[in-house]
Amino acid sequence: MKEIKGLSIQTCYSPALYPLFHEENSIVVAVDILRATSAICAAFENGVEKMIPVASITEAQKYKDQGYLVAAERNAVKLEGFDFGNSPQHYLNSDIQGKTIVISTTNGTQAIEAAKGKAEIIVGSFLNISEVASWLLEQRKNVIILCAGWKNKFNMEDSIFAGALSLMLLKDEEFYTLCDSTIAAGYLYNIAKDDMYGFLGKSSHRHRLKNLELEDDIRFCLQKDIYTCLPIYRNGSLINLKEAEVEDSTNKV
Amino acid sequence: MKEIKGLSIQTCYSPALYPLFHEENSIVVAVDILRATSAICAAFENGVEKMIPVASITEAQKYKDQGYLVAAERNAVKLEGFDFGNSPQHYLNSDIQGKTIVISTTNGTQAIEAAKGKAEIIVGSFLNISEVASWLLEQRKNVIILCAGWKNKFNMEDSIFAGALSLMLLKDEEFYTLCDSTIAAGYLYNIAKDDMYGFLGKSSHRHRLKNLELEDDIRFCLQKDIYTCLPIYRNGSLINLKEAEVEDSTNKV
Numbered sequence: 001m002k003e004i005k006g007l008s009i010q011t012c013y014s015p016a017l018y019p020l021f022h023e024e025n026s027i028v029v030a031v032d033i034l035r036a037t038s039a040i041c042a043a044f045e046n047g048v049e050k051m052i053p054v055a056s057i058t059e060a061q062k063y064k065d066q067g068y069l070v071a072a073e074r075n076a077v078k079l080e081g082f083d084f085g086n087s088p089q090h091y092l093n094s095d096i097q098g099k100t101i102v103i104s105t106t107n108g109t110q111a112i113e114a115a116k117g118k119a120e121i122i123v124g125s126f127l128n129i130s131e132v133a134s135w136l137l138e139q140r141k142n143v144i145i146l147c148a149g150w151k152n153k154f155n156m157e158d159s160i161f162a163g164a165l166s167l168m169l170l171k172d173e174e175f176y177t178l179c180d181s182t183i184a185a186g187y188l189y190n191i192a193k194d195d196m197y198g199f200l201g202k203s204s205h206r207h208r209l210k211n212l213e214l215e216d217d218i219r220f221c222l223q224k225d226i227y228t229c230l231p232i233y234r235n236g237s238l239i240n241l242k243e244a245e246v247e248d249s250t251n252k253v
Numbered sequence: 254m255k256e257i258k259g260l261s262i263q264t265c266y267s268p269a270l271y272p273l274f275h276e277e278n279s280i281v282v283a284v285d286i287l288r289a290t291s292a293i294c295a296a297f298e299n300g301v302e303k304m305i306p307v308a309s310i311t312e313a314q315k316y317k318d319q320g321y322l323v324a325a326e327r328n329a330v331k332l333e334g335f336d337f338g339n340s341p342q343h344y345l346n347s348d349i350q351g352k353t354i355v356i357s358t359t360n361g362t363q364a365i366e367a368a369k370g371k372a373e374i375i376v377g378s379f380l381n382i383s384e385v386a387s388w389l390l391e392q393r394k395n396v397i398i399l400c401a402g403w404k405n406k407f408n409m410e411d412s413i414f415a416g417a418l419s420l421m422l423l424k425d426e427e428f429y430t431l432c433d434s435t436i437a438a439g440y441l442y443n444i445a446k447d448d449m450y451g452f453l454g455k456s457s458h459r460h461r462l463k464n465l466e467l468e469d470d471i472r473f474c475l476q477k478d479i480y481t482c483l484p485i486y487r488n489g490s491l492i493n494l495k496e497a498e499v500e501d502s503t504n505k506v
Contacts, residue, residue, distance in 0.1 A: 013407060013434075017267060020405055152273055154266060154407075154434040181266075181407040183456050184441055191440055203436050 007175045011145045011162040011182040013154040015107075015114035018146060027141050028115040029124040029132060029165065032148035033157040034214075035086045036108020037231075038125040038221040039071070042088035044229040044240040045127075047097035051231070051238040053109040060104040069096075071103040076214065087217050088127075100237075107148035115146055116233060123231035123238060126161060126196075130225045133168040135241070143169060145182070156188070156204040157221075160196065163189025196222045260428045264398045264415040264435040268360075268367035269405040271397075280394050281368040282377040282385060282418065285401035286410040287467075288339045289361020291378040291474040292324070295341035297482040297493040298380075300350035304484070304491040306362040313357040322349075324356040329467065340470050341380075353490075360401035368399055369486060376484035376491060379414060379449075383478045386421040388494070396422060398435070409441070409457040410474075413449065416442025449475045 012021040031037055040051060054060050057072060057079065064070040064082060071084035078085025084094075086105045103109060115121050124132045124145075136143055145165060147158035163185035169175045170186075177183060192199035197219055230241040265274040284290055293304055307313050310325060310332065317323045317335065324337035331338025337347075339358045356362060368374050377385045377398075389396055398418060400411035416438035422428045423439075430436060445452035450472055483494040 013266065014270060017269060017405060150433075152270060153432075154437065156433040156437060159433075159437065179406075180403070180409040180412075180457050184407065184409060184412065184437070187444055187456070188437055188440060203440070204433050 007140060008142045008179070009145070009166050009169055009175055009177040009182050010143070010179040011147065011159075011166065011185050013147050013159065013181055014149050014152045015111045015146065016152040018114040021144050021146075022115075022118055023142050023144065025141060026119050026144050027136060027139060028119045028121045029136070029143065029145045030108065030111040030115065030121055030148065031124050031145060031158045031161050032105070032108030032111060033125060033161050033221055035088060035217055035221055036073075036103070036105040036148065037123045038127055039084075039086045039088040039091060040103065040108070040123050040231050040238060041125045041127045041227050041229055043091040043096060043101060044231050044238075044243075045227040046091050046094070048091070048101055049098050049239070049243075050100040052100065052102045052236065053112045053233075053238060054102060054104045055109055055113040057104060060102055063102040069099055069101045071101055071105070073105045075106060088220055089217060107150060110152075111146050111148040112233060115144075119144070121233040122241075123233075124161065124165060126164070126222055126224045128225070128227040128229055129161070129165060129168070131228050131230050131242075133165060135230055136169060137172055140174070143175075145185075157200055159185045160189045160192045160199070163187070164193070260393060261395045261432075262398070262419050262422055262428055262430040262435050263396070263432040264400065264412075264419065264438050266400050266407040266412065266434055267402050267405045268364045268399065271367040271399060274397050274399075275368075275371055276395050276397065278394060279372050279397050280389060280392060281372045281374045282389070282396065282398045283361070283364040283368065283374055283401065284377050284398060284411045284414050285358070285361030285364060286378060286414050286474050288341060288470055288474055289326075289356070289358040289401065290376045291380055292337075292339045292341040292344060293356070293361070293376050293484050293491060294378045294380045294480050294482055296344040296349060296354060297484050297491075297496075298480040299344050299347070300352075301344070301354055302351050302492070302496075303353040305353065305355045305489065306365045306486075306491060307355060307357045308362055308366040310357060313355055316355040322352055322354045324354055324358070326358045328359060341473055342470060360403060363405075364399050364401040365486060368397075372397065374486035375494075376486075377414065377418060379417070379475055379477045381478070381480040381482055382414070382418060382421070384481050384483050384495075386418060388483055389422060390425055393427070396428075398438075410453055412438045413442045413445045413452070416440070417446070
């Protein structure tokens with residue numbers, strides 16, 4: 001095989017397969033459009049200082065017992081006794097400024113779990129897609145788009161996000177992809193892009209079967225670039241890199 | 254979730270994820286378009302009586318030592334000391350009538366390995382796609398299209414086959430799919446269908462990097478319905494169900 005120079009883009013459709021995609025010194029974009037990574041972006045945009053992703057309900061409960069605010073969702077439902085589910089709308093009007101929130105979800109936190117300690121991880125959603133793309137273009141590193149999927153299966157919404165993001169990066173001629181799943185995601189995004197809500201309605205029967213309260217969330221999560229936050233995983237927590245950078249530059253003054 | 258009646262179609266993009274898709278009493282269609290399942294179809298169409306798929310080279314070597322004809326391929330190359338690789342063209346002019354061939358390949362035999370002992374397994378390729386579809390339509394069982402992929406990663410050619418086959422089955426109104434990967438495969442097939450060779454050339458950079466001798470094989474493997482064989486896994490071996498049925502009816506006379 002020819003050696004190719006440049007910055008590679010890969011897309012992994014299932015957290016269970018992440019070890020096959022892992023590369024040293026790459027950046028992982030964790031994606032769970034409906035709804036965990038959209039909710040994480042909403043939380044940071046609304047002033048949350050830190051989010052601690054945990055994989056299990058048991059861990060989430062331990063934090064709850066210690067007095068933390070905790071978001072816990074399984075199978076699209078907020079678990080009883082916790083403070084939030086994974087609807088981004090839970091974070092829009094809440095008094096969460098400066099708070100730390102622990103979060104455990106069916107798929108999204110599992111994606112972070114798969115890559116943590118192995119690569120730099122940022123959180124992507126349509127809500128902050130341009131911010132994610134700009135930052136990745138600055139880093140000049142290989143990119144792995146890690147779709148949370150649905151219980152380790154491919155899902156349509158995370159894949160069309162992967163397509164959208166990869167097409168943005170591929171406009172920079174140093175980026176390339178040899179990854180069929182990235183190329184397929186680009187095709188799917190191109191079919192979907194003019195009406196993502198309609199496309200998902202037609203294309204993913206799963207959504208039709210869910211309760212109708214989710215319809216508002218789906219519309220919300222498909223909005224592009226309403227946010228400028230950039231959640232990044234550092235030392236066991238997600239923080240908003242944009243806030244961290246502002247603080248850094250303030251400290252320097 | 255509403256209960257849905259009918260016959261479901263799922264598509265699994267990676268043998269490693271097969272356990273997530275497994276359903277009792279379903280039929281698995283094992284697919285490795287480039288080239289193992291195309292080669293298996295070519296072998297049966299040219300008179301092979303039985304093929305024994307084995308996962309490891311060690312097993313393949315044991316059969317070789319016992320005097321069997323053995324096909325062994327890794328990373329698209331025929332292994333030294335064996336009789337065949339995984340090019341379908343190896344089986345077109347060989348004197349293989351009535352023979353048993355042991356086969357071990359990078360991806361295709363791994364797909365069979367993932368499902369064996371768990372579900373009825375048939376072998377699909379574009380070469381026999383209508384035969385596969387007709388037989389599945391007769392069985393009235395749930396279908397899992399199991400793409401061999403490339404070392405457990407999604408690949409484009411197996412996915413467009415999954416799209417083509419699922420669209421054929423979905424014309425029967427009892428079949429349905431709630432599986433995003435099946436729906437995505439259908440979209441990809443619809444983009445590819447008028448020029449699959451051109452589509453794969455544009456869409457899967459991997460192929461461009463392979464040696465050019467494979468180009469003929471790719472063109473060969475993308476031909477639809479040149480064969481009527483139906484390889485099925487029974488008691489540790491693949492046999493041609495079409496031949497078995499002919500023998501059955503002859504015996505009854």
